[in-house]
Structures are given as structure tokens and as C-alpha cells.
Amino acid sequence: QQPVQSPQAVILREGEDAVINCSSSKALYSVHWYRQKHGEAPVFLMILLKGGEQKGHEKISASFNEKKQQSSLYLTASQLSYSGTYFCGTERQNQGGKLIFGQGTELSVKP
């Protein structure tokens, strides 16, 4: 029941864009996105609830397609500070708050 993230890793030059995908085989109620810097704890980016909404956080935005059980994280005009591992966390309906994370996508932004 762990969501699947793709790609596993991506290398960007500063200013380039990237998309990270998260998909589940089960119907989802919500999708969370977190970023983890090396040696640190994961930090919250955004939540998307059922309803197909799209949210934004600085130049980072995300969408949630509940019919396809997929979410995508969009990073535009990437900055060095965007480097880290990105995790999607998914919650299924009637799971009482149980948040399961994908394997993570390692993003490296080079100058």
C-alpha cells in the first residue's frame, strides 16, 4: 500500500523545472508532500485533499487527481535550496489518519 514515486532521483541546474509523481493503487483521501534535507527531519510542504485541487508554495506547487489516484509536485525555476529528498504521504479514506510515505525522490540542484 506504499505509494510509488517517480523518478527516484533527478539532477537539475539552477533555474530548471522538475516534476515528481506519486501514485497509489488504492483510492486516496489526501496527499501530503514533505522535503527532507540530508541529516534532518522531513518538513511539511503542502496537503492536497480529495477534490482535485492544486496548491502552491512559493515556486513549488502540486496537483491531486483523485480519479487516477495520483499527485504531482511541480518545482519551477529551481533554487539550490530545493535540494533534498521529497516524500509524498498518502492517506486512504476511513484510515483514521494513517499516513504512508513513498520511497522518496532525491533532488539535486547544481549551480
Place this chain on the structure above:
Amino acid sequence: DAGVIQSPRHEVTEMGQEVTLRCKPISGHDYLFWYRQTMMRGLELLIYFNNNVPIDDSGMPEDRFSAKMPNASFSTLKIQPSEPRDSAVYFCASSLASAATNEKLFFGSGTQLSVL
């Protein structure tokens, strides 16, 4: 608020020893989660509590693992006996309410466990 506090930050022990990891959630948070992070498996949910009551412990790998939450401000994760494959970073996280109600998780700094 000081955030989620975990102790110890690092633990090195020998196989067969008992290990106890501690967590103090953010005051007022009703949910507490224990996750384990390894390169192979990523962030695995071990167990989570709501109002000090364990809700789902299906992620606890074996009977060697146990978790308690005796009150709203303290939780422990115990491994007895420990094995080298238990080596990982263990994170505690808390949230104000269910993830489904638009509430984010706040993670502690983690405990780096090494079992030799």
C-alpha cells in the same frame, strides 16, 4: 513551543541489548506517529496513537518492538532484544488532528540507532 523532542539523538548498542527511544510531542497534539527510515525501505510507519491510544500497529515489524504512550506528553518505542537489522533512523511525529483534516505532521529530529 520547542517542537517534537526525541531522545537520544544517537544510540549505539550491541545486539541483544534493550533499546528505548523517547518522544515528547508538541503540547496539544492529539496524534503521535513512530516512523523508521532506512535506505532500503524509506519512511515506514510503525505505529500511531490518537489521544494516547494505539490505533494501528500493523507496521511494527516483530514482537521485539513495542510502543507505549502513558500520557499525552510522552511516548516510548522499545526494542528488546535489538538486532543489527534494526539499525535505522527512528522519527517521532505529532499532529494536531487527523491527516485527513488538513493537519500537517511535525517531525522530531530523529534517533540514529546503530546495533552492532
